[in-house]
Amino acid sequence: MSAATLAVGTDRPTESQWAVETHGLTKRFGPNVAVNDVELLVPKGCAFGYLGPNGAGKTTLIRVLLGLTHADAGTMSLLGYPVPRHRDLALARVGAIVDEPRFHRHLTGRQNLQILAAAREPEAKDRIGPSLERVGMQQRADDKVGKYSMGMRQRLGVAACLIGDPQLLILDEPMNGLDPAGMHEMRDMILSLVSEGRTVVLSSHLLDEVERTCDAVAIVDRGQIIRQGPISELLAGTSVEVQIECSEPERAGALLRATPFGGHITVGVPGIGIALAAGTGRDVVAEINRILVEGGISVYRLQQMQASLEQWFLQVTSRLGAPE
């Protein structure tokens, strides 16, 4: 799905198609600008990854969006409601986990949800059971939270989001503390929530998880969004790598360097790797194979690798650590 295609080119007032919309959003802590003139557009009905290195301002932006702290400048809206003017209406259909989910330790998971449901509409109370069941906490719902593991508190945090029947979920590092099976379940749950028409904003440093889960991403660095868009479109602009396992890697490298394909060739023990320019077609890979075979080199494996989100993330944030 392309988020860009959702933009409507008309000035006629209409219901917003953005689950989250910010313009010029800025938040300062003294001299430090944690959120710097952020323009963020999250389409409704998708899983949206919000990525950035530590200290980039991810959590601060979420806190500003949710009204946990005030913005110094800019405008924002959630589900079409301007915030903070219609904060109560906007948050009525928003569920969020910010930082590590913490609850009253002396109460059970169910009792904690009862407190949160009481602050929502009356129907929220009836959603406690189904929410606990959905996150797999039904069996432990009547244990005290003090006995919960980190992963169980994460699940309870998601259940706390679900009791509001949210159209928008904002999850800050929801995979933290989850074991591999738990991460798999969380991923499936996020996808199922999106399939129900809800929007999920996922802030995470686990790029692999984001790539598997999200349709679109935004990269934030030093408080500013430096890229955003559908993952497929963003990755389309990255280089293509071809990995080849073969006999005589040195000679294979020499053969390929003599060809006009260009690209950066690295020679290793099992074979060679070739980094080709973005947009390189499959016929080029076939031509590489042909050259090697005609050169008398045995090709055991040849694989075209699309750059991962992680590689792309490292490319676009490569100036990390550099002075401003």
Next chain:
Amino acid sequence: MTTLAPGAVSLPPPVPPALRADHRGSWVPTPAMIATRFMELRRRRGLMIALVLVNIGIPSLFLIVRLLAHAFAPKSYGPAGGYQIYSNLAAGVMFIFGFIIAATLGCTAGSVDLTEGMFRHLVVTGRSRLSLYLARIPAGLAIVVPLVAAGFTIVCLVCVFAAPTKINYDGDNVPANLSLTGFRTWAGEHPDHVICDFPYQGNIAVAVQCGPNGPVSVGPNGSGVIVRGKSPAGTSSPPHVSAAAVKALAEQIAVQDYADYKTQFLYPSNTLMIQTGLWLELEAVIGFIVGLGLASLLGQRTVSVILMFVLEIILTPLLSTAHIPHLINLQRAVVGLATAHLEPSALPLPFGGGGGPGGHAANLVPESTLVAVLVIVAWLVGWSALGAWRMMTRDA
């Protein structure tokens, strides 16, 4: 920068009917919010046990020990109940303890959402922060008020049902609740005690000697009075006074003392118990609401509890009784002084100053009842406003 074009000028979506009826932005907390907040506080087992021990356990233990001691050695230990025990327990123990438990609970209610990370979840619901704050007040008072009432009820029950059967009036045991005629009759039957021990303003016409030479005793067959011991100076033998004259004198003294006798109680009256109960509840409500506001303002419990204890145990007694000319108006603004001025007059000064019925106010920094009421209202409203303001502006 962004690769996504912003959308068209957009309107907020229509508000769903369920949300419109929800009044989420209202400052009024819902019954469900109050009920769950009550549950959250009540299920703090350690805190609840501590509060019950302090406000009910300690007075009960004191009364149980007195009951047992009196049961096993009634001549050595007086009755467990009675007016004196009641007034001392109410003004000296329940007043302080009620405030302390209420303040502790208030500080807990005002800070735990923050310290335990629940505040953030609550804010994200979109519910008005003011209503989140206000929900704590009825929830906390629903614990504090019954707790204070329970402790005070135990004190009242013991003091009424285990009260002594006789009043100790100026050193003598006198039956309680006598009418003027009854008191006169009793005095005529016990002239020696009355003449020698009861206060009397006037001339005693009969020659009776009390004091170091022993009490007066009625002679055999009521024939006369023999004063034992030394005779008055200048006489060679003890004077003989008729029994009728002694009886008449005793009755005369009783009539004069009856007004004072009437103020001596075997056990507290219903009116006094109701007044005391309301006064103790007022003190507890103040403790809870001020503690709630202070803890919400500071964002933590321990410091708030310490400050509340210092206010109640150190500052209030000092500022209520020490007359400092240049700070007199500041002293009048102390809430503990204001509540002390509203204390039922039959109770002693709550800060240990004593003074007896009607007389304790003389030890306090002077303050009119109106000013006292205004000071209390100002503390309740002021601390609630501060706590609510901090809750509404705090980063979650």
